[in-house]
Amino acid sequence: MIIDSVEVETINSFSKLELLKEVYGLISILPILTLLLGITIEVLVIVWLEREISASIQQRIGPEYAGPLGLLQAIADGTKLLLKEDILPSRGDISLFSIGPSIAVISVLLSFLVIPLGYHFVLADLSIGVFLWIAISSIAPIGLLMAGYSSNNKYSFSGGLRAAAQSISYEIPLTFFVLAISLLSNSSSTVDIVEAQSKYGFFGWNIWRQPIGFLVFLISSLAECERLPFDLLEAEEELVAGYQTEYSGIKYGLFYLVSYLNLLVSSLFVTVLYLGGWNLSIPYISFFDFFQMNKAVGILEMTMGIFITLTKAYLFLFISITIRWTLPRMRMDQLLNLGWKFLLPISLGNLLLTTSSQLVSL
Amino acid sequence: MRLLAPAFKFHFKGGRRTMILSVLSSPALVSGLMVVRAKNPVHSILFPILVFCDTSGLLILLGLDFSAMISAVVHIGAIAISFLFIVMMFNIQIAEIHEEVLRYLPVSGIVGLIFWWEMFFILDNETIPLLPTHRNMTSLRYTVYAGKVRSWTNLETLGNLLYTYYSVWFLVSSLILLVAIIGAIVLTTHRTTKMKRQDVCRRNALDSRRNIMNKTISPFGHSHRRSFSSKAEGGESQDSYDPAYIEFLRARLGFFPGLVPNLDKLLSVLKPEQILFLTLRNMFKLPLKNIKDMIKEAMAKDEENRNKPPVEGCEDRRMTAEESQKLLEAFSFLWDKKRFGTIEWCRYPS
Numbered sequence: 001m002i003i004d005s006v007e008v009e010t011i012n013s014f015s016k017l018e019l020l021k022e023v024y025g026l027i028s029i030l031p032i033l034t035l036l037l038g039i040t041i042e043v044l045v046i047v048w049l050e051r052e053i054s055a056s057i058q059q060r061i062g063p064e065y066a067g068p069l070g071l072l073q074a075i076a077d078g079t080k081l082l083l084k085e086d087i088l089p090s091r092g093d094i095s096l097f098s099i100g101p102s103i104a105v106i107s108v109l110l111s112f113l114v115i116p117l118g119y120h121f122v123l124a125d126l127s128i129g130v131f132l133w134i135a136i137s138s139i140a141p142i143g144l145l146m147a148g149y150s151s152n153n154k155y156s157f158s159g160g161l162r163a164a165a166q167s168i169s170y171e172i173p174l175t176f177f178v179l180a181i182s183l184l185s186n187s188s189s190t191v192d193i194v195e196a197q198s199k200y201g202f203f204g205w206n207i208w209r210q211p212i213g214f215l216v217f218l219i220s221s222l223a224e225c226e227r228l229p230f231d232l233l234e235a236e237e238e239l240v241a242g243y244q245t246e247y248s249g250i251k252y253g254l255f256y257l258v259s260y261l262n263l264l265v266s267s268l269f270v271t272v273l274y275l276g277g278w279n280l281s282i283p284y285i286s287f288f289d290f291f292q293m294n295k296a297v298g299i300l301e302m303t304m305g306i307f308i309t310l311t312k313a314y315l316f317l318f319i320s321i322t323i324r325w326t327l328p329r330m331r332m333d334q335l336l337n338l339g340w341k342f343l344l345p346i347s348l349g350n351l352l353l354t355t356s357s358q359l360v361s362l
Numbered sequence: 363m364r365l366l367a368p369a370f371k372f373h374f375k376g377g378r379r380t381m382i383l384s385v386l387s388s389p390a391l392v393s394g395l396m397v398v399r400a401k402n403p404v405h406s407i408l409f410p411i412l413v414f415c416d417t418s419g420l421l422i423l424l425g426l427d428f429s430a431m432i433s434a435v436v437h438i439g440a441i442a443i444s445f446l447f448i449v450m451m452f453n454i455q456i457a458e459i460h461e462e463v464l465r466y467l468p469v470s471g472i473v474g475l476i477f478w479w480e481m482f483f484i485l486d487n488e489t490i491p492l493l494p495t496h497r498n499m500t501s502l503r504y505t506v507y508a509g510k511v512r513s514w515t516n517l518e519t520l521g522n523l524l525y526t527y528y529s530v531w532f533l534v535s536s537l538i539l540l541v542a543i544i545g546a547i548v549l550t551t552h553r554t555t556k557m558k559r560q561d562v563c564r565r566n567a568l569d570s571r572r573n574i575m576n577k578t579i580s581p582f583g584h585s586h587r588r589s590f591s592s593k594a595e596g597g598e599s600q601d602s603y604d605p606a607y608i609e610f611l612r613a614r615l616g617f618f619p620g621l622v623p624n625l626d627k628l629l630s631v632l633k634p635e636q637i638l639f640l641t642l643r644n645m646f647k648l649p650l651k652n653i654k655d656m657i658k659e660a661m662a663k664d665e666e667n668r669n670k671p672p673v674e675g676c677e678d679r680r681m682t683a684e685e686s687q688k689l690l691e692a693f694s695f696l697w698d699k700k701r702f703g704t705i706e707w708c709r710y711p712s
Contacts, residue, residue: 093402093404096404096408126427127427127515127516127517128427128428128431128515128516128517131428131431132431134431134435135418135430135431135432135434135435135439136434138434138435138438138439138440139415139434139438139439141439141443142408142411142438142442142443142446145443145446145447145450146408149404149450157450161447161450164443164446164447165447168439168440168443171439175435187515188517
């Protein structure tokens, strides 16, 4: 069921820009800028949300001084970090030190290319959409290794090695579960995956077809983001701040940003892969049959799509923030055991089940 | 349906594609050179990462999107990271490569010339107009087929071939990977590395009654139990519940009020060594030379154990004479008046 018609295509700005691109060339940067703006605002919201939720869990008041209800807290933090002195280690490798956080940020930001917020509302509708995310998130551990190594500090180095080890160990179950989803949807394009979940509304979500996958994807993406309970890299008691120890100012701010951006990407991917994307998931009811307007349907549909995707993403965000402030931290060997010895066989078994069910049903 | 969409829609004119090709290939070439010329080994692993990125970009330019992503995952996410893990733990001597570089010239020159000669099999007059070579005009030209075939995605094409016609080769490569995994596991479980292992002899020598259930004895005494495993519970004694040791404790710890009559009950919850430690904590109440005697007597018991033959199958963990002397030295601050006011005294936990 494609909620699509020719009117939508011409109204929808992304496809029209294909024609404009030939004329003006540089105008294709506009959707990217819009997305960047959206991402920045979302990161501010997530930071505020984390502070508020953690405050409620710990039964205290959250931020209240920066702006009304503390909404500008993230901006205050960012400004503070911008104005701090940028300390470089004297004997460390300065070029690697500077490049490290940038590589992590770049690899996470590039993953926003393939997240669909609506039918044509995706920056790059690649036929290998989710695989792009997997490939680019493999680059992030390099940045962490570089950051840890160049700090000329044994504890940072150890933290960087652990961070890279954790990242690469949890990439593999992540990849296998994404592969299982692609099998179910017959395509790796994120738009196709969402479309394949739209048939039966709420009951067509991939979470019912791959329940183990949902849980393991949650765990693996929390591990990829280096959030609790996989927080050992920033464990203040053990490693000071792990690979981030020697960083100050905006470079530390970049690592802080990477954590929240990664969380955002993971939560958006959870909605796309498992929770049905931008579809309003009331089964068998098309929302737009109630409305007779044809021209304005495009804009309304876009807005609804964004709103629904964000709502589902915030559900996952709430879950992960709550997990952060309730569960204790795992030790490094427990973490790696979980990734390699538990989640990897489960992912292979899940793949086996999925492929056999595809064989039987086809 | 967007299932059968092509990978990328190229709106490029010819010039833009060439520009992207140059922008991607020149850093690749320079980084390739810097791999060899970098002084720091870590840098010479990070430069190939640039090469891999550029290679992925070039593959995307050719329209092979899936291969580009796979190349990124495998080369950057697995190979480069593995190399980085190893190289970062080296003790880096930043090599001075300016001297003795001519030593490598004969062999490396021959290898370089061979590679240069092989390049002419690939390049031709079309790509670089000044070259003297021409390609074979009658045979098939080099065509970017991925751009012409628009019905299947890259992934489907690969899958269609890999699992049907080349399935045996696919299985063989998986066997090679299996051998690599087994090799890695075999190589790293060598016995002489310091790994935490269970000592089987010690584990077998433990008795659960004595070490675990000892602590949960009932407060009413042991009249209801029919079998005991240690003397403190009323049964036969074992190693450190040697009656001579316990007699020694009774004799020496008499000045602690209430200790000796209740020594049995104490022994049911504590080991004798722990009792000794606790009594020694209050050492300002204890005349100093008594402690030395106590320890020497305990060591004398060890002496007579030393003369017995070792139990077969277990490691010999008894102290040699030098070790017991050193132990005595280490504890000598307890009675040595010279060291009383020094810092070693402060280290004693009190």
